[in-house]
Amino acid sequence: MRALSWHGVRDVRVDTVPDPTILEPTDAIIKVTSTAICGSDLHLYEVLAPFLDEGDILGHEPMGIVQEVGSEVRDIAPGDRVVVPFNISCGHCFMCHSGLMSQCETTQVHEYDTGAALLGYTKLYGQVPGGQAEFLRGPQAHYGPIKVPEGPGDDRFLFLSDVLPTAWQAVEYAQIPPGGSVAVLGLGPIGEMSCRIAQHRGAGTVIGIDLVPERLERARGHGVTTLDVSGDGATIPAAVRELTDGRGPDAVIDAVGMEAHGSPIGKLAQRLAGLLPDAAAQKLIMTAGVDRLAALHLAIDLVRRGGTVSVSGVYGGAADPMPMMQLFDKQVSLRMGQANVRRWVDDILPLLTDEDPLGVDSFATHHLPLAEAPRAYAIFQGKREGAFKIVLNP
Numbered sequence: 189m190r191a192l193s194w195h196g197v198r199d200v201r202v203d204t205v206p207d208p209t210i211l212e213p214t215d216a217i218i219k220v221t222s223t224a225i226c227g228s229d230l231h232l233y234e235v236l237a238p239f240l241d242e243g244d245i246l247g248h249e250p251m252g253i254v255q256e257v258g259s260e261v262r263d264i265a266p267g268d269r270v271v272v273p274f275n276i277s278c279g280h281c282f283m284c285h286s287g288l289m290s291q292c293e294t295t296q297v298h299e300y301d302t303g304a305a306l307l308g309y310t311k312l313y314g315q316v317p318g319g320q321a322e323f324l325r326g327p328q329a330h331y332g333p334i335k336v337p338e339g340p341g342d343d344r345f346l347f348l349s350d351v352l353p354t355a356w357q358a359v360e361y362a363q364i365p366p367g368g369s370v371a372v373l374g375l376g377p378i379g380e381m382s383c384r385i386a387q388h389r390g391a392g393t394v395i396g397i398d399l400v401p402e403r404l405e406r407a408r409g410h411g412v413t414t415l416d417v418s419g420d421g422a423t424i425p426a427a428v429r430e431l432t433d434g435r436g437p438d439a440v441i442d443a444v445g446m447e448a449h450g451s452p453i454g455k456l457a458q459r460l461a462g463l464l465p466d467a468a469a470q471k472l473i474m475t476a477g478v479d480r481l482a483a484l485h486l487a488i489d490l491v492r493r494g495g496t497v498s499v500s501g502v503y504g505g506a507a508d509p510m511p512m513m514q515l516f517d518k519q520v521s522l523r524m525g526q527a528n529v530r531r532w533v534d535d536i537l538p539l540l541t542d543e544d545p546l547g548v549d550s551f552a553t554h555h556l557p558l559a560e561a562p563r564a565y566a567i568f569q570g571k572r573e574g575a576f577k578i579v580l581n582p
């Protein structure tokens with residue numbers, strides 16, 4: 189089959205590789221019809237390179253048609269249309285029963301002491317071949333894949349794999365009171381969908397902050413009040429306070445993560461990691477501060493006293509300095525983590541209707557053949573050609 193594989197920093201290629209086969213009785217083979225590129229893939233494209241091997245197949249936002257199932261997979265059958273969650277969870281362990289599917293104890297990666305294995309997401313998360321490919325081996329398929337109805341186009345359901353549950357969890361964890369206020373940092377797919385879900389769930393004031401003009405404009409088109417953080421962003425705190433009774437918003441969602449604009453030291457550490465041999469770079473990333481924390485520090489600064497910071501952006505470094513005094517003094521609640529995809533599916537599915545209240549049908553800006561994936565990564569990273577959410581069709 190053809191698959192998008194990783195060859196080095198900013199070097200991904202579509203290669204011919206062996207077709208996946210059933211390895212465990214809980215596996216399913218899925219013929220991929222749509223598969224999206226995520227902001228999380230951009231971390232693999234560059235910063236997390238030391239945790240990848242040449243030939244790793246990327247992609248964690250796939251859907252398609254079941255081709256074959258292992259002997260223990262009973263809820264889906266060949267021919268079914270399914271969306272595959274990005275985290276691989278068993279459905280029967282303590283964590284899955286607690287609604288923490290991204291911490292699944294059956295698939296946790298003990299070698300790196302990390303949570304549930306993820307599709308196509310480095311050695312840290314199990315080095316499972318990903319879904320930007322013609323076919324996918326879906327592990328834990330007795331539980332994971334979400335059966336969706338025939339009829340509407342793929343985009344109606346595709347974002348259940350990641351964007352929708354991630355944004356839903358970001359809003360849930362933000363604990364915005366009815367009619368309350370939220371500032372969302374980053375208006376990429378995750379941040380923008382978080383704005384839409386916050387509005388849908390009754391937030392009164394939704395402020396979106398980014399530096400890409402088309403992204404700010406797109407969010408404004410959905411009734412979000414936007415602020416431009418390009419340059420040093422020094423005017424942002426005052427502007428946000430002005431919009432929130434001088435107090436700051438009830439909640440701030442960080443939908444940026446470790447590659448934030450405006451953190452020179454983190455950028456330097458990331459460059460340095462890129463120059464070291466893999467083993468040394470892995471150690472640097474896991475023991476030193478390599479994150480660009482501009483967005484997280486801004487979130488802590490913006491949130492009102494007693495408010496909540498909900499972090500959906502991915503961070504990686506282990507020794508990044510945090511403003512503990514400010515966090516403690518302001519009595520900030522901090523929640524974060526990979527989305528527990530299956531936990532939110534029953535809340536979201538009823539919204540994926542012809543009325544399309546969250547606007548999923550028109551969410552993607554690009555639909556490209558798998559063969560164009562290398563170019564798709566380049567324009568998505570460079571935020572060129574209006575690339576906002578790219579769906580590949582193998």
Ligand SMILES: NC(=O)c1ccc[n+]([C@@H]2O[C@H](COP(=O)([O-])OP(=O)(O)OC[C@H]3O[C@@H](n4cnc5c(N)ncnc54)[C@H](O)[C@@H]3O)[C@@H](O)[C@H]2O)c1
Nearest residue numbers: 227228374376377378398444445448449500501502526527
């Ligand atoms: N928690 C999860 O389960 C989960 C799931 C998916 C994605 N993510 C993470 O969420 C983040 C966003 O993903 P995405 O797909 O929307 O990616 P993206 O890269 O398209 O979006 C990030 C946005 O942040 C903006 N930005 C950069 N620096 C900023 C700053 N200092 N202040 C404000 N905005 C800034 C960028 O211009 C961009 O629009 C990534 O870190 C990704 O890894 C987490």
Ligand SMILES: [Zn+2]
Nearest residue numbers: 226228249350
């Ligand atoms: Zn993703």
Ligand SMILES: [Zn+2]
Nearest residue numbers: 278281284292
């Ligand atoms: Zn589990």
